[in-house]
Amino acid sequence: MKKLLTDDTELMLFGFRFLKQVLFGENSIPLQEAAAEKRRERVHDKSQRIEHEAREKRAAEQDDMYEDHED
Structure with a gap:
């Protein structure tokens, strides 16, 4: 994570991977089950x-x- 925040090239490459996953359904970024469960609980x-x-x-x-009709 620190590398993404400090290196623009790494951030750009991550962005490309993220777009591939979102737009084309490629599973290039692994899902962290604990984080996903936490998000599900928050949304619920x-x-x-x-x-x-x-x-x-x-x-x-x-x-x-x-109450208005009682008058």
Whole structure:
């Protein structure tokens, strides 16, 4: 990693490998399972939080809607 940050040529070559993997499906950069699992957990936690906030917002909007009709 340090080599990528200090050597522009190495960074460029890594970029080429990354593009090959993303655009053409070549598996030139090995997947680190621990890092992938960590990302999956973060994404799952974030989606759960967003869903929870959306449910709360809908409930509050419905409460407000029915409170307005009570007058």
